Amino acid sequence: MFSFFRYLLQGFSTKSPLRPPGALPEKEFLKRCIKCNKCAQVCPYYSIRMAHAEWGRSMGTPMINPRDIPCYVCMKCPPVCPTGALQNNVEKKEEVKMGIAKINTETCLPFMGIICRACYENCPIFREAIILEDELLPKVIAEKCIGCGICERVCPVEGSAIIVYSQEEITV
Amino acid sequence: MTMVNRKFYNRLNFYRKLFQLFSLGFLILIPVLITNQIYAIIGNLYSVTIFGIDIVDPAMALQTTLLTREFITVLIAGALIPIIVALLFGKVFCSWMCPFNTFSEYWQIIMRKIFPNRWRLIQRETSKINPKPLTYWVILIAFFLLSLIFGFPVITFLSFPGILSSEISHLIMGMGVGIEILVVFGVILAEGFLLKRYWCKFICPVGGLLGIFRTPKTLRLNHNEGNCSCGGALEPCGTSCPLGLAPKHEGLYPHCFNCGLCIKTCEKTGFGALSFGFGKNSKDKKN
Structure with a gap:
């Protein structure tokens, strides 16, 4: 009951x-x-x-x-x-773990051939949590990402192409 | 003697009303200071930090201790100040500080003026008998048991002073107000129309827990039967009580929060049968 x-x-x-x-x-x-x-x-x-x-x-x-x-x-x-x-x-x-950012490759600009480094350049764990593959495509390193959400804020795509999911939402 | 007493209790009530406004102002002051980058006082009525000293609502401290099964020193130490105040003066937090009581008290005064006949009828029913303390304790314990069973802080949602104070802070800091404040004001309005104060008398877990901390030497209302002679169907002390209690009669505690309005009224009649005292007066047989 x-x-x-x-x-x-x-x-x-x-x-x-x-x-x-x-x-x-x-x-x-x-x-x-x-x-x-x-x-x-x-x-x-x-x-x-x-x-x-x-x-x-x-x-x-x-x-x-x-x-x-x-x-x-x-x-x-x-x-x-x-x-x-x-x-x-x-x-x-670096000890913080609020969540993990995930990139939606369907809306993310570099995946469509437009150069954009907004999330990469604004990440507080610079060059560790978000890296650029081939100097072009952003990639989130899950172990390093602290989930602060700055990338989600600065993303120029409407509705943001990179979204932070809280710890709960990841495990479920 | 009586003249001195009358002055004292009048002044006491004046200071109480002033303090109520001051504590409302205090709740407004906290976010105003914070928006001006002064972080000396932070928190709300769940827990407030004043110049590094933590003060925690004992109900919150107990609930968190029960839920986590862990002694968090900051919480326990923070709860000591309210507990010591309660041990000395009774539930003065409710009568002097609680914003819910402040709003409710003034709203009740307005409603009494609007429905004087119904108010008199209710007074006739309640002026001779106090509610049973057992009801109060059963409801209080039930809430703590509920939060233990669900593993979920039920008490926090029932702490109306906490909700009101945090909503004041949200409003000033531009975070918007939630619909929970409508629930609080709904209770205030409804109790006004009913002309009864069920929440403070039976349900509120904050006041309930403070009510536990009583010693025989705690500030209490004393009734000197020898002086009591205004009598009648409507006792002035009973009609003045903001909670609708019967100050002269048995079982006043744990409901009474020592506001002193009944004493002020009693002094006005000139008989001076009621007074505050630390511990039971030898002339007082009841209570």
Whole structure:
């Protein structure tokens, strides 16, 4: 019977939003986050927004919409989290794992013969997370990508040809 | 003696109303400072950091501890300040700070003026008897059990001061307001039309948990039966209570949040039968 209710609760939210840097896995994160808003308040870029009621059980938790404002990995939010939902010891941007970017090769400009280096040049893990194959085609290195979403923001294609998927969406 | 008391309780209530406005202003001040790049005070009523000192809502601390089965020192230490305040003065957070109570209190006063007849009828029913404390505890424990069973923070969604304060911050920081604020204001409006305060009296887990922290020496309402003589079907102290409790009668705690309005009214009648005291007054037989 409880599993039925649990299913109902999960049914409210279909998508799993992108969490701020240092976030625990989604299930653990939801248990820990007390919705105190501090991470969103210290974010100098206003990247972190709080999910509202339309996000169901994620209501009040911090999330990032990278196409709007991506995370610039300034690492100011993990230390202020009082519960460790954002792991306080994450200090370097290389340790962050918010999600992984995926390139849609059907809309990505270099795959259609137009030179574009927007994501490659703006990646904070420069020349490691996004590399250029044959000096032309961008490729995401999954192990190095931190999922900040800057590439998704700067992509000139309408609707973005490179999209960051959160950890949950990758594993499902 | 009574004149001094009357002045004191009038002033106490004045300061309480001032503090309510101040704490609303405080909630507005936090995001305003942040938008001006001053990060001295961050957070909301779930948890606030003032110059590096964390203060955490005890209900949130307990819930997180139950869910994670882990002692998070910041949380436990942060919950100490509200707990100490509750041990000394009772649930003064509710009467002095909670924005939900502030809105609700003023809305109730307006509605009482609009429906005076219905208000009198309700008062006749409730002025002699207090709700049973057991109901309060059962509901509180049920919510904590629910969050344990689902592994999901139920209490957070029922903490109306937390939701209101975070929505104020969202609004000022330009993040938009969610429909959850409609639920909160819906409850305030509905309780106004019903002229009853069910949420604070029975449901609110924040006040409920603060209500646990009581000692025999906690600030409490004392009733001196010798002085009590205004009587009648409608007791002035009962009608003044923002929660619709019966201050003279048994079982006032854990519902009462020590706002002191009943004492102010009692002083106005000139009898001065009610007073605040740390611990039970020897003349007081009930409560």
